[in-house]
Amino acid sequence: MDVKFLIQVNFYTLRTISMSHAWLKKYLKMKPEVTKIFEDLEDFKLFCADFGHPFNEGYLYNKHNQVWKDYQNIIKGHNVKNMWWIDAEKMRNA
Numbered sequence: 001m002d003v004k005f006l007i008q009v010n011f012y013t014l015r016t017i018s019m020s021h022a023w024l025k026k027y028l029k030m031k032p033e034v035t036k037i038f039e040d041l042e043d044f045k046l047f048c049a050d051f052g053h054p055f056n057e058g059y060l061y062n063k064h065n066q067v068w069k070d071y072q073n074i075i076k077g078h079n080v081k082n083m084w085w086i087d088a089e090k091m092r093n094a
Contacts, residue, residue, distance in 0.1 A: 037060075040060060040061075041060055044059070044060055047070075047071045047074060048067065048071075051070070051074075051080065051081075051082050051083055051084070052082060052083030052084035052085075052086075052087060053067045053070065053083055
């Protein structure tokens with residue numbers, strides 16, 4: 001095999017790999033709006049786990065859903081019902 005041919009193939013391969021990595025970095029870069037949605041989703045999931053509400057991604061930004069309303073109230077600093085305590089009371093009384 002010719003050494004010159006090997007050098008050309010390796011250079012082409014390296015160039016292609018570096019171009020694809022640059023394209024992936026640019027393509028997979030998160031826009032601020034998307035980042036905010038994922039951060040809100042993560043915070044909402046933690047709220048649901050802490051306060052015992054059912055977690056559903058469809059509740060995010062749904063103004064008519066009670067779980068989303070409770071999440072908004074906790075952000076505003078208002079008190080909300082802790083469903084873990086309510087369910088524990090129901091189990092004790094059953």
